[in-house]
Amino acid sequence: MIVCVAVVGHQNNPLYLQSFTEADDALKLHHIVHCSLDVIDERVNNPKKTGPTLNETFLGLLYPTENYKVYGYLTNTKVKFIMVTTDLDVRDVDVRNFFRRFHSAYVDAVSNPFHVPGKKITSNTFAQSVRAIVKSFGSSTAV
């Protein structure tokens, strides 16, 4: 189950952060997302030498914590997407798929002429579509 998704801007500022847990661990998830930026920074600054990762937006598993796994995605405009899940066995394909859909939802949201780039995303439509994507992620892994 995905417990948290976040969009992080250029200055590593949160643009959108939504947690999907019943429990009261929003602050903990904030910390996890914030700390995962360190890993993204490191990945971006020291890219692996292997070729195919050159234009890869999907950063893969950032780091597994005790209870969560954190995945990252870097758009071509250097906006970071971070996803925190409690599933211990996740297929890369599912995560890639999730991020692809999340990215297109993000692109729709920022294409809104009333959205100011660099500001937080407050669109309800975006929140709804994110919720739908997160739900479908859970079901697709169950299948």
Next chain:
Amino acid sequence: MEDYAEEIRTPPVALVAVVGVPALHQTISAALHVEQPPINTLALPDFSRISIMTSKQKETLDSSPPGGIMKRDWLAKHRTKIPAVVAALFNYDHVCGDPAQWLQVCTDLENLKAVIRGRNIKLVVVLVQSTVNVDTSEDRLIALRKRAEIDAKYLLVFVQSDPSELKLSLNRLATVFAELSHAYYREEGRKIRTRIEKKIFNSIELYVRYCFKVAVYAEFRRDWAEALKFYEEGYNALREMVGTSTRLPPTQRLVEIKAVAEQLHFKVSTLLLHGGKVSEAISWFWKHVGSYKKLTGLSNVAFLHWEWVSRQFLVFAELLETSSTTIQSTTSPLSKKPLTEWEVQPAYFYQLAAKYLREKKHCLDQTLSLSESSGESGGTKAGESSLESVVPSVYVGQFSCILEQEEAFIMQPLTDEEYVLYAIAEGKRFQESYEIIALLKKSFDLYSNAGALRVASYCSGQMAREYYVAGDFSKAKHLFDGITDLYRKEGWVTLLWEVLGYLRECSRKLGSQRDFIEYSLEMAALPTVSNSGMITTDHKGECGPAGPTSQQQKEKIQREAFGFLSGELQLFLNEGTNSSIDSTEIQPIELEIDLVSPLRAALLVSVAFHDQVVKPGVPTLFTLSLLSQLPLPVEIDQLEVQFNQAICNFTICKLEHPSSVADSSGPLQTETIPNLTLVTNKWLRLTYTIIAGQSGKLECLTVICKIGTNFKICSRAESPASMEELPVWKFEDRVESFPTKDASLSFSGQRFIQVEEPDPQVDLLLDSSGPALVGEDFVVPVSIISKGNAVHSGELKINLVDIRGGGLVSPRDMEPFSPDSLHVELLRVSVSNENESETGLDSIKNIQQSFGLLSVPFLDIEESWSCKLEIRWHRPKVVMLYVSLGYLPSNEATAQKVHVHKSMQIEGKTPLLISHHFMMPFRQDSLLLSKIKPATDSEERETLALDEISILAISARNSSEVPLRLISMSLEAEEEVVVKPSGEVSAELAMLVPGEGFKWVFSVIPQSAAPSIGVGTVSLKWSRDLPNSGEIAPRITTKYKIPVVKVERPPLMVSLECPPHTVLGVPFTLCLKIQNQTPLLQEISYSVMDAQSFVLSGPHNGSIDILPKSEGILCYKLVPLMCGQQQLPRVTVTSSRYAARLQLSIAASAVFVFPSQPYFEMDGKGIKRLPATSDTQATLSVT
């Protein structure tokens, strides 16, 4: 890891014992220790000590279930007490000596054999000799071997005298020891393995124990693979025991299992990590933690479980850290996915160790509070007495009670209740907070070194939280302060809110009112996180002391802060000082907000002048805008605006505050306004007029807000044009408005204004009388007339600037720069004051060619002063004359300099254009060869004939716009020429109106032939004609140098002889004389063209030869046919030698024909009659 015993932490090392000949023990043990693999030595000086190896009563296999899984001291025993091999050292003398000694040897051997027989310990007999070549009696040796029941190869001879022999002996010894100990451990291991394989055990405990033993024996002989296999086997068997074992009460059973599991796990991890299998080790670790994490046991002993979990993490982190040097980037090919660097970071395990230690603390606190509340004081009393006798029992992970019974100590098992009491008592002694902080510190250091700022900040925050819980508020505050910057910069509002909440509480606890207010205001001014609705319940320790971020919470915090400031709330219930600070004790608090302060969100001050430049004393508009993001409106009582010019400072008060107005009324200007309330995210704009006092920069520095009686916010004023966005708010999607009504002013407005100089009250006049003339000293009178200001320490600056900007030297002139070549020059400044002697020296400070600086004496109001600038033009040029006067209007120190600037364009003109030209005498010409050939050199030089008269005409024309008076003219001839004025030169005092010219004629006879000969210089004296004034204009001399000429001897001279005039019908003779001046015969051809006005007699064409130095003459008779100026027939002569043709000019070949003989009369000189006829008088009068 330090908690573990030494024998667990280090890999086991084989142990051998040496008995007898104690002098050698040191040498042997040192040599064995450096062997590879090393061997430890148990040195027993004599045979009486061998009893320590004595086997105790072994448990029989079929006895009742064992009391525990593993004995605590089993490993230590095998590492330090029970050797694999015993070496009996005998002196050779004793063996081969007298029978009594031999008997002793035999006894010792027997005893030793009796001791080691039960344990299957190997025996080696060493015969110590002092030298090699000692006769050994074979019989004795065989007897000894028989007695010892050993192989021949285990009877060694040890030679100690010779160093090389000693070394050989030691090597031999070591080889035998290694071989025998290996065999010993293999046999021991196999023995136990057989038991496992044959399943000769009646309890799972024994199975675990056997596995452990087999693994240890394998480790003794460095068989890591087998060791690992059996450790894992034992571990797995142990895991199965959790649900099945019933031997002990449940709590203690779990404790024992976990203690054993910990040991086995440690061994497995160590072996894996040392083998470089990092990813296996990590996955093994997670499996270990995963399988035991849920076994918390009963709630009152949960703290023991968490302590155990924490220890697992800590130990594994330490293992990772110590082995990290060897495991750099070794990703095992066996693992499916490569590990990220973050998974092998020990920092993460330290962090988790701290987390579980905190969990333990939490549980322990709960347990303690429960036990206290249930009031089992009597029980604990009784328990405590018995607790003192609780000691670790012989089995790993078990505790028991020592009871004294009949002078013997009996171990008695504990009940679970007793054990819990014991564990709680132990737990109380333990300082978790500092342990947790130490773990986090370690994690923080590791993360910081790895450059992971955010995780390090997280650890730092956790540390601070722990300090906070422990009550060390100043340390907590210091750490929290360190991480706020990162969260502020990256705009993580929720995280910042949490930290600020802690900081606010810390400052409250520390009694720091100022900090408390600062943090409160910053918190209240943070944006509200939009989806904070997720946080519903108030979870202790999760959100920090400030609770979740919400609008209500922010409002509450703001209300608290302002309530405290106004004295309504008493917040400082400080345990440390034990005194509640009531409102009277509140110190006046003054906050400063600068350009980087996080409090800018609470109060942002922007000031803008509407203009950029203003005159002093002229009012200008000034807008002060205030913005606050605080959730509740803020009432400001008084605003104080401060400028760099204190005279402009003013205060803004609310209307209903007359008292404060009275207080501050003084030098300050006070404005009143009905309402000074700041509403959230809405600019409060106030516009006032400001009158600048002094010239220069007027800058608004600070704006001080006074709220209540003892709260001030001193805020740096910011220009709207260069205002930074609020650090946290800039990512928020909020309504943004401009600080000023006029949007353009928001983009361009500045917090400073340039104040110009005051208008000067002094006139600076420049007079000039028309254009200047080149050569004269042109005078420009400058006068300073004070009208309203006295002139103190005045300074006059004069500057001459070429109007075309090319400087005063034309770049087109090729002449090198020199002071003489300056075209316009400031000569001097003459001060026309009466008391010139007084001002004499200091007045003129500095006069340069184009620049002058002089001081002006003190002038009172209505006084005037003047001076004259003398400027000389060397070339005609237009220049700008800039004169500026700087002065102080008063003598006071604060007086500011006032400047007056004047400029004037002056054109310098050439007064007289002097020109010249040479001519030959009338109707005479000379053949000058250089004229025939086109000049090769570029400069056109006039050529004159040697020794012949040339006519020089000099003309001067007034090219200026003023009348000039010529005074005299002279020509200074050079030596090579003779110059005579032709006719009388009477140019004295001739007036030349503009455009008029004057001519002089000279005859010039060159005296020598040369390509360049100077003729002379004309000096012309003139002056301006000043008809009106009586004063005499200065006389100026203009010089004109006649260019050099070329003088050459002409080969031929031609002159036309003809009467000056003729009469109609009267014949006359026209002669053409050709003079040959060369020593050569010259052939001259000639031709005559008819003229219609004359009848001509003579040859039309022909040629003549002229002898050297002689003259040829061509004569024609002509009769004029028409009256008036008539053209004579044109004669052309051609010199064939020089190929030169000469034709007289048209002017020279014309003659006037009178109708009849004329008469001339001249004034005062009598009548002159032309010699030709005397009957033409009437005709003359007619003409």
